[in-house]
Amino acid sequence: MTLPPAEIGPGEFYPVVGVGPHPKPWPTGEQYDPELLENGDRRNVLDHYRYWSVAAIVADLDKKRNPLRIAIENWQHDLNIGSIVRTANAFNVASVHIVGKRDWNRRGAMVTDKYLHVIHHPDVADFKAWFDERGIEIIGIDNVASSTSLESAKLPKECVLLFGQEGAGMSDEAVKACSRVLANAALNEVRLRLIHRWLSPPLQELLQMPNLEVNRDQGLLENLD
Numbered sequence: 001m002t003l004p005p006a007e008i009g010p011g012e013f014y015p016v017v018g019v020g021p022h023p024k025p026w027p028t029g030e031q032y033d034p035e036l037l038e039n040g041d042r043r044n045v046l047d048h049y050r051y052w053s054v055a056a057i058v059a060d061l062d063k064k065r066n067p068l069r070i071a072i073e074n075w076q077h078d079l080n081i082g083s084i085v086r087t088a089n090a091f092n093v094a095s096v097h098i099v100g101k102r103d104w105n106r107r108g109a110m111v112t113d114k115y116l117h118v119i120h121h122p123d124v125a126d127f128k129a130w131f132d133e134r135g136i137e138i139i140g141i142d143n144v145a146s147s148t149s150l151e152s153a154k155l156p157k158e159c160v161l162l163f164g165q166e167g168a169g170m171s172d173e174a175v176k177a178c179s180r181v182l183a184n185a186a187l188n189e190v191r192l193r194l195i196h197r198w199l200s201p202p203l204q205e206l207l208q209m210p211n212l213e214v215n216r217d218q219g220l221l222e223n224l225d
């Protein structure tokens with residue numbers, strides 16, 4: 001751990017976040033990372049997780065994940081995948097699925113992908129097989145010809161919401177893999193990067209997370225727990 005206290009981390013806008021070196025005596029427990037205790041913890045994590053190793057944080061989050069899963073097609077390296085991943089992290093979803101190219105632009109995720117289970121599927125068939133094996137419904141989110149209304153849809157708590165790409169939207173193959181595709185009338189003029197703002201309130205309701213605050217100006221979500 002070599003991050004000096006005032007260095008701006010990836011995706012961070014403020015020079016100093018977090019806490020400095022922990023005064024001695026150090027707290028004991030397997031969750032603590034000696035390097036963070038020694039050098040300080042400048043990560044953008046909840047105070048509760050200060051000085052915890054990433055593995056310990058992930059293990060703790062695993063105990064309280066929501067059954068919702070989020071997927072996104074990645075054939076053209078959209079820059080906005082990161083913001084979808086970041087929103088998925090705010091909902092502490094069970095997993096995030098990247099369908100298509102393995103590499104995606106992580107900048108917008110602001111390191112949140114470290115705390116999630118991100119699963120890559122090289123093609124739609126592999127993605128569909130993963131969900132079929134587990135009996136989890138695949139629901140597309142796009143305004144295609146066969147779409148029905150997102151606003152009036154009843155979503156199961158355990159499902160995967162599959163998003164399309166910025167330009168092309170969902171591929172035909174992806175649409176076929178879905179049991180249904182839902183469109184929001186209010187989203188028609190909206191680009192993918194803004195979708196999390198619109199989707200957040202219905203997801204909050206679905207997951208019964210009233211303590212999640214949506215900041216509409218920034219498009220950010222903060223878990224107030």
Ligand SMILES: C[S@@+](CC[C@H](N)C(=O)[O-])C[C@H]1O[C@@H](n2cnc3c(N)ncnc32)[C@H](O)[C@@H]1O
Nearest residue numbers: 141142143163164165166169170183184187188
């Ligand atoms: C900018 S859209 C591009 C494709 C879109 N079918 C169109 O008409 O332009 C990128 C993605 O945003 C989401 N999206 C856009 N409009 C939507 C809507 N009205 N309802 C649900 N999702 C939408 C979908 O996941 C879509 O694949």
